[in-house]
Amino acid sequence: MDTNQIVRAVKTPVTLVLLAVLVYFAANWGLDAVRKPIPPRPPEPCVVQQIGPELTPDHVYVRVYNGSKTNGLAKRLGSVLSADGFKVVKRVNADRDDYPRSLVVGHSEDSPEVALVRKALTNVDFMADGRIDRTVDVIIGSEQPGAAEQPDLKVPLPDGTACLPKIQTVEVNE
The missing domain is CATH 1.20.5 (Single alpha-helices involved in coiled-coils or other helix-helix interfaces)
Structure with a gap:
């Protein structure tokens, strides 16, 4: 061959x-x-809107997470924040249950929406994450946050505008 x-x-x-x-x-x-x-859908960026000289709780969207071993804290704190006028869009357990201190998570420390939530609560730490949707997360830890006594829930806006979340809502016609 x-x-x-x-x-x-x-x-x-x-x-x-x-x-x-x-x-x-x-x-x-x-x-x-x-x-x-x-992959999860990225958050919608905030929209700059003219809302007046002050930011009030009715323009702030908050998500409450229970990061402790005690049941029902997210629901309770969400009810307190709702009573103060905040728009609480989520009340669920956090990804883990061993947060030592309660935490407010938002765009930056000087963001008006973060300042407003921090005015409403006591005994909370802060963490900035640069989020673009301008929602605020409250993670309840072992040291639980308290509601502030008669807080002044207004934050002045120098130019009367704020970057607000673009939250999809469903209108109900009765």
Whole structure:
């Protein structure tokens, strides 16, 4: 047998093996891509709106998370904040239950919406995360926050505008 005959005899099986390997790796890559979770939708950026000389709680959207081992705290604190006029859009458990201190999380420390929530609560720390939707999260820790005694729930706005969350609401017609 000469070299040409050997090449002709081996060419087809080698090509089939290479194609089978290629199909195997492509199928594995496709299955891995299908199994990955769909990433969450990014938050809508806030919208600058003219609201007057002061920011009041009726323009602030708050999410309350229970990060402690005590049940029902998010619901209770959410009710307190709602009674103060804040728009509480979520009251659920946090991703973990071992937060030592209660925490207010928002865009920045000097954001009017963060200042307003911090005025309403006592015994809370702050963490800035630069969020673009301007909502405020309150995470209840082992040291629970308290409601401030007769807080002045207004924050002056120098130019009368504030960047407010673009929250989708459903109108109910009665």
